[in-house]
Amino acid sequence: MGHSRPTLADVAGAAGVSVSTASLAFSGAGPIAAATRDRVLAAAGELGYSGPNPLGRSLRSGRSGIAAVVIGDQLRRSFRDPVSVQVLDGLVSTLGQMGLGVLLVPGMPATEGTTGVDPLLETAPMDVAVLIWGSREDDPALLSLQRRGVPVVIGEGPSVEGVPVVGIQDRRGSEELARHLVDLGHERIAVVSLPFGGPRRCAVVSPQRMTELRWTPTKHRLEGLQDAGVVPTVVVEAAASLVEEGQAAGRLLLDVEDPPTAVVAQSDLLAAGVLLAARDLGLRVPQDVSVAGFDGIDLPWLAPDVLTTVAQPLAAKGEALGQTVAALLAGEQPEPALLPVTLRTGTTTGPPRT
Amino acid sequence: MGHSRPTLADVAGAAGVSVSTASLAFSGAGPIAAATRDRVLAAAGELGYSGPNPLGRSLRSGRSGIAAVVIGDQLRRSFRDPVSVQVLDGLVSTLGQMGLGVLLVPGMPATEGTTGVDPLLETAPMDVAVLIWGSREDDPALLSLQRRGVPVVIGEGPSVEGVPVVGIQDRRGSEELARHLVDLGHERIAVVSLPFGGPRRCAVVSPQRMTELRWTPTKHRLEGLQDAGVVPTVVVEAAASLVEEGQAAGRLLLDVEDPPTAVVAQSDLLAAGVLLAARDLGLRVPQDVSVAGFDGIDLPWLAPDVLTTVAQPLAAKGEALGQTVAALLAGEQPEPALLPVTLRTGTTTGPPRT
DNA sequence: GTCCGGGTTCGAATCGTTTCGAGGCGTCGC
DNA sequence: GCGACGCCTCGAAACGATTCGAACCCGGAC
Incomplete structure (x- = not known):
């Protein structure tokens, strides 16, 4: 036999x-x-x-039916963030309908201290790759993929020659939010920002550090404030988009002599942390301090509070990424997409105490 | 050129x-x-x-370097649960070190109403597949993979002839937790369970429904209670392991004439929801009602409460799955693994009101 | 001078499928 | 009754790499 x-x-x-x-x-x-x-x-x-046998078929047709999704520096971190997860969900469904499977690839090598990129990025079969969240111009993953000749789609990144980008109106959303606060009468507004890129830390941003800002969403959301004429009194950089980080940052901002009357966090998770910090310090929201977020995710445990935030269409972003992938595979040169956002005012922002 | x-x-x-x-x-x-x-x-x-070219290499060597991870019925749901995410994280790192990439495959077809399995399961290249969370004996995905001759590892499932399983001591952990409550003096203990399998719903479990219990972790955790001599006054089945579900279940359990003195939830997320429900109803924890969970995940926003729970080694489970995959690929017949759990008493359980 | 052997390199077969052009057979039309 | 046209089927050539045994070259030993 x-x-x-x-x-x-x-x-x-x-x-x-x-x-x-x-x-x-x-x-x-x-x-x-x-x-x-x-x-x-x-x-x-x-x-x-x-x-x-898919192997034989692939060799002959030159297509593997696999789309690599390059996730940030740590799977754990990416996936604790509902934002990444919802985008990924939309992406997987959209690609699945096109018969494409999603291969998860870490953006950095698994073993600490190694330089370069994860070996999978160099050796795994893939027809196309998606840098789902926050690539930078000199991203080693991007360079490696380009050398391999793998078409790339970037989510929320900088525009790179010949690489289609799918993003949201970070800047305009942030601007709208800032106007909302200004209209309420706020003048002393602090910011809890997403990571800047490079080494992660949770600390007040110095002018020096400000020049090292490399990460696109962070940058755009800061620029949006400027557009509305808001100059933050302080910016605290969080090490990651997590509740704990927001809480630590919130303490840094609020446990001082003359705290700001409003805190703009660059993600809902961070904002939730700021709310917790305010609660710990005995500050009422929004009477003593207003708090706003960004993303528009569900946070059932925040009830009865409703976070003021800028909602972005997360599943739609995943779909848009999928469509772009499809276009790329069809040999087209897809346009960059910029998805709309909406200001959603909740109960966590109000006029400042006079 | x-x-x-x-x-x-x-x-x-x-x-x-x-x-x-x-x-x-x-x-x-x-x-x-x-x-x-x-x-x-x-x-x-x-x-x-x-x-x-990986395609050529694969064809010749007969190996694709890809491990498929079959996730539950919906990516969204799987990934909103920190439990799945942490396991997946451990799995991806372990497999990554062995040079294996992880291909995400939905457990059910993307298009509603279709019967059968996701086409990717039948056509994507893979050396091995991991049913990461809650397969059943007659799981169509399992059958399909077996027909293809793909070796399979099951996480938290039933034991199936020839298929290695990696699980935790669900039953013993549940038993320990029950003893803890009994020792405190509780007699009227209610349960919020994970889904039973089949149609999802959030409702009180009837004797009829109890016979339809198909999902292994749910089953084992219920059996653990029995082992400690606890017969739940009521069991409410949640539609998913989510805070909202726990909250709804909690209302069902606590907003009645003569509520239980303790609620055992089969996951921490569900327990958190029960806590919220208790808060909504003006019940103090643990004075009016004790609440316990299962899993041992971080819930920073629960502070200052600390959930009493049964902690399972999530990352280690991912690693164990990875090791089992390795053994399988090496041609061995891996032993089923059963990882240890620990009871972690917090501030949400105490003696019942007399 | 011949033989032997260690260290490299080469040729050819093979993995399992798809694709393309050629050919066979039956039927329809004139 | 003969030619042409369709519809199917077939053979052979890729696709890009790995692998195995044979061939090779050179130095050292007898």
């Missing part, structure tokens, strides 16, 4: 047809008599043949 | 060696003079050749 799994040739032999005909029976690409197809399929069933 | 990317043959030609020698230069499998290797590598650099 032969042991390796049956191949198309075995099936063809059993059905008494040629290999090419058997192939046709499975792929359906080409004319084939119904009787013949049935015979082949029957033979396949008998032999326990479960469809063409 | 030829446009398609250079192949190993091109590189070999440019370096003046045979294809087989060039292959050696890259794979390092076999003796090769340092000078020759350098010459090949130099030629490769000049031609912009970025390493052997």
Whole structure:
């Protein structure tokens, strides 16, 4: 008894047809008599043949049916953030409908201290790659992919020559939010920002550090404030978009002599942390301090408070990324997409105490 | 000018060696003079050749370097649960170190109403598959994979002939927790359970429904209570392991004439929801009602409360799954693993009101 | 001088499928 | 009755790499 799994040739032999005909029976690409197809399929069933081997098919067609999704520096961190997760969800569904599988690839090598990129990025089969969240111009992952000739789509990154980008109106949303606060009468507004890129830390941003800002969403959201004429009294950089980080940053900002009357956090998770910090310090929201976020995710445990935030269409972003991937694979040169955001005022912002 | 990317043959030609020698230069499998290797590598650099095409390599070696991870019915739901995420994180790192990439595959077809499994499961290249969370005996995904001859590892599932399982001591942990409550003096204990399998709903479990329990973790955690001699006054089945669900279930349980003195939730997220429900109803925890969870995840926003829970080693579970995958690929027949859990008493359980 | 052997390199076969052009057979039209 | 046209089927050539055994070259030993 032969042991390796049956191949198309075995099936063809059993059905008494040629290999090419058997192939046709499975792929359906080409004319084939119904009787013949049935015979082949029957033979396949008998032999326990479960469809063409994807490896052989890939080699021949040059396509693997795999889209790599490059996630930030740590899976753990990316996935604790509902924002990434919802985008990924939209992306997986959209690509799934196109028959593309999603391969998770860490953006950095698993072993600490190594320089370069994760070996998977260099060796895994992929038809296209998506840098889902916050690439930079000199991203080693991006360079590696370009060297391999893999088409790339960037989510929320800088525009790079020839690489389509899908983003949201970070800047305009941030501006609207700032206007909302200004209209309420706030003058002393502090910011808890997303990471700047480079080494992660939770600390007040110095002018020196401000020049090292490399991460696009962070940058755009800060610029939006400027557009509304707001100059933050302080900016605290969070090490990651997590509740704990927001809480630490909130303490830094609020546990001082003359605290700001409003805190703008660059993500809802950070804002939630700021709310907790305010609660710990005995500050009422929004009477003593207003707090606003960004993203528009569900935070059921915040009730009865409702966070004022800028909602972005997360699932739609995943879909847009998927569409861009499709266009790229079809050989088109997709336009950059910029998805709309909406200001959603809740109960956590109000006029400052006079 | 030829446009398609250079192949190993091109590189070999440019370096003046045979294809087989060039292959050696890259794979390092076999003796090769340092000078020759350098010459090949130099030629490769000049031609912009970025390493052997994974498709060709896969076909020849019969291995794709891909492990499929089959996630529950919806990505969104799986990933909103920190439990899945942390396990996945451990799994991705462990597999990454072995050079295996993780392909995300939905457990059910993307398009509603279709029967069967996601086409990716049948056509994507994979050396092994991991059913990460809660498969059942008659899981169509499992059957499909077995038909393809793909080795499978199950996380938290039923034991199936010839399929290695990695689980935790659900039953013993649950029993310990129950004893803790009994020792405190509780007699009226209610349960908020994980889904039973089949149609999802948030409702009180009838005796009829109890016979339809298909999902292993749910089952084991209920059995653990029995082991401690606890017969729940009511069991409410949640539609998913989410805070909202726990909150709804909590209302169902606590907003009644004669509420239980303790609520055991089968996950921390559910327990958090129960806490919120208790708060909404003006019940003090643990004075009026004790609440316990399962999993041991971080819930920073619960502070100053600390949830009493059964902690399971989530990252270790991911690693154990990875090790099992490795063993399977090495041709071994891995033993089922059962990871230890620890009762962690917090501030949310105490003696019942007398 | 011949033989032997260690260290490299080469040729050819192979992995399983798709695709393309050629050919066979039956039928329809004139 | 003959030619042409369709519909199917087939054979052979890729796709890009790995691998195995054979061939090779050179120095050292007898």
